[in-house]
Amino acid sequence: MTLPPLAELVERAHVVALPLTTRFRGVDVREAMVIEGPAGWTEFSPFLEYADDEAAVWLTAAVEFGWLPSPPTHRDSVAVNATVPAISSDRVGDVLARFDGCRTAKVKVAERGQVLGDDIARVRAVREAMGPEGRVRIDANGGWNLDEAEHALHALAEFDLEYAEQPCASVDELAELRRRIGYMGIPIAADESVRKADDPIAVARAGAADLIVIKAQPLGGVARALSIVAEAGLPAVVSSALDTSIGLAMGVALAASLPELDYDCGLGTASLFAADVTAPPLRPAGGRLPVGRVSVDPAAVAALAVSDDRRRWWLDRLERCHGVLAASR
Known part of the structure; x- marks a missing residue:
């Protein structure tokens, strides 16, 4: 190029x-x-x-x-999840209402200045709002050490987690945590251990994750992200980096290009913005986003x-x- x-x-x-x-x-x-x-x-x-x-x-x-x-695509729309910031539990309903038709919610946990009780209350509120058929995943952004992560996942297991994203910061910690909690049936997803790593395949090679989270911009574009997924040999979830609707369209292009897409993608985050550069913003409708370029509103x-x-x-x-x-x- x-x-x-x-x-x-x-x-x-x-x-x-x-x-x-x-x-x-x-x-x-x-x-x-x-x-x-x-x-x-x-x-x-x-x-x-x-x-x-x-x-x-x-x-x-x-x-x-x-x-x-x-790149060529395998689908014309992509299912996406709602994203719940580290808010108080009483605000969960208002946030979820901005994500039309989403059957999956990703909940931020391990926020600096908060405690596990805050996370439990937030995840409980999300589970209650989503109902038993909804899918709830958590994202700690590497905020827990190994023992904290094990303790937290025990406390959050009752909410039937789809997976836990980057519970610990290092690949070694993820591998050990995965070994410790294997009996619990909570998959481990790696995000920062892929997009911020000199070797994005190391987490797969170490057996430290069940799936990987990929983001188009941080990984250098759609083509490189696709090659990482192919080499890692693990299921992938495409997520955003709090992009505008333009960057989200790049993420949707990546998700649409994956041969297999088993999980809803974290590309609905335009719903967190009060304003955007496109008309309309690329927000979920019926829990999905269309594949294609977006029109910018001058x-x-x-x-x-x-x-x-x-x-x-x-x-x-x-x-x-x-x-x-x-x-x-």
């Missing part, structure tokens, strides 16, 4: 700030650069704290999606534009990341 000139990227770029309806992992406003590529709109939105080497991987994904045709892009200082910050970041990719070639 040829890297477009920096000047071309800058000319096509817009920087926006999307407000969230509920704080999510410490974020109230999500900043993103959206770029009108020859093949369609694309997104470059590494989190603000990421260093340039890691952020440059996200730029690779943006260029691939914006400059190349989408008025929304203008209304959500960041300040001149923030635009300059993003353009400087784009230049540095472009330099990282140019040097690697």
